Amino acid sequence: xxxYFPTDMKKALALQRELASRVKEAVRPRKIRxxxxxxxxxxxxxxxxxxxxVILSYPDLETVEVARGEGPTxxxxxxxxxxxxxAPLCYELLESKKRKIDVLLVxxxxxxxxxxxxxxxxxxxxxxxxxxGCAKSRLLGDEPKRLGKRKGSRAPLKYDGERLGTVLRTxxxxxxLYLSVGHKCCLAWAEELVLELCPRFRLPxxxxxxxxxxxxERLRMEVKSS
DNA sequence: GCGACAG
DNA sequence: ATCTTGTCGC
Numbered sequence: 001x002x003x004y005f006p007t008d009m010k011k012a013l014a015l016q017r018e019l020a021s022r023v024k025e026a027v028r029p030r031k032i033r034x035x036x037x038x039x040x041x042x043x044x045x046x047x048x049x050x051x052x053x054v055i056l057s058y059p060d061l062e063t064v065e066v067a068r069g070e071g072p073t074x075x076x077x078x079x080x081x082x083x084x085x086x087a088p089l090c091y092e093l094l095e096s097k098k099r100k101i102d103v104l105l106v107x108x109x110x111x112x113x114x115x116x117x118x119x120x121x122x123x124x125x126x127x128x129x130x131x132x133g134c135a136k137s138r139l140l141g142d143e144p145k146r147l148g149k150r151k152g153s154r155a156p157l158k159y160d161g162e163r164l165g166t167v168l169r170t171x172x173x174x175x176x177l178y179l180s181v182g183h184k185c186c187l188a189w190a191e192e193l194v195l196e197l198c199p200r201f202r203l204p205x206x207x208x209x210x211x212x213x214x215x216x217e218r219l220r221m222e223v224k225s226s
Numbered sequence: 227g228c229g230a231c232a233g
Numbered sequence: 234a235t236c237t238t239g240t241c242g243c
Contacts, residue, residue: 040233042234049234077234079231085234086233108232118232139232178232218235 003126005074005088012075012084013115020117022125027184029130032058032102035197037206038094038123039107040086041214042073043222049073050221051089052213054206055101059196061205065100067093068217079139080114083122090119091126103130103185103193105206109139110182112157112164124183131182132190133165134207138178140164149173152195166191170198177202 006012035058040051048070055065069092075084086108094104109118110133120133141164144155151172157165157180165180168191179194181187197204203211 040234042233046234077233079233082232113232133232135232137232139230 001126001128003088003091005084007074007084009078009081012081016083016115016117016122019122019125020115023111023116023121024184025111025181026186027130029103029185029189034058034064034100034102035105035193035206036094036097036101036103037105037107037204037208037210038090039207039210039214040089041218043218044225046073046077049086049089050214050217051086051093052210052217053090053093053097054209054213055097056206056209058102061197061199063209065097066213067097068213069093070221082108083117083119086119087122087126090123094123094127098127098129101129103132104182105132105134105194105197105204106182107134107136107207107211109133109135109178110165110180112140112178112180114140118180118182120180120182128184130184132185132194133180133182134194134204135178135180136175136203141178143167147176151198154191163187168194170195170204171202174202
């Protein structure tokens with residue numbers, strides 16, 4: 001669908017409310033061959049951001065394709081409006097490759113969001129791709145009272161009795177991830193996939209590799225411009 | 227009014 | 234997210 005990224009806060013809120021109705025939470029995902037991750041970093045007092053997409057083969061997890069880019073930071077950081085800060089660059093990097101991507105992992109929330117439309121959902125709807133929100137901290141929902149210490153331990157992420165996602169331990173002893181459906185997949189499937197994608201780190205391989213790329217790229221640009 | 231608040 | 238010193242653990 002055609003991307004539209006308001007610069008105005010009121011319009012951003014309205015757009016989230018409108019697009020949230022497009023989210024499909026429970027779709028039987030087809031057999032997957034490629035999994036992708038996308039991440040964004042900032043520099044120069046947040047006026048410029050750099051982004052990267054990494055596509056891995058599945059299940060062998062070899063990096064098969066990478067895309068990098070940069071652009072102006074189009075929106076301030078406002079909790080629950082992260083999309084308008086990061087989605088424009090992500091969309092630009094992903095749009096030409098969406099036919100190769102079977103599922104996209106995003107560093108942020110899916111439907112575990114005040115209007116059930118976090119960054120992962122936003123990218124999923126715009127690109128018509130299955131997406132999974134893999135946030136490193138909580139935005140909405142209650143912190144579970146108890147959570148096992150081992151990889152695979154999980155607890156429902158709930159808000160007012162509503163199931164928003166899963167708090168999932170992806171490695172022994174690390175802080176959990178806050179998982180939620182972004183678009184076109186179901187939570188149980190997302191949980192198992194993310195665990196498979198965490199053979200080494202707390203973050204799933206596609207996000208870990210995308211994060212490494214944007215960090216290196218940001219540092220490279222800071223050297224070049226000083 | 228107060229606290230919470232993805233990256 | 235970025236900045237940024239020391240520190241705890243394997």
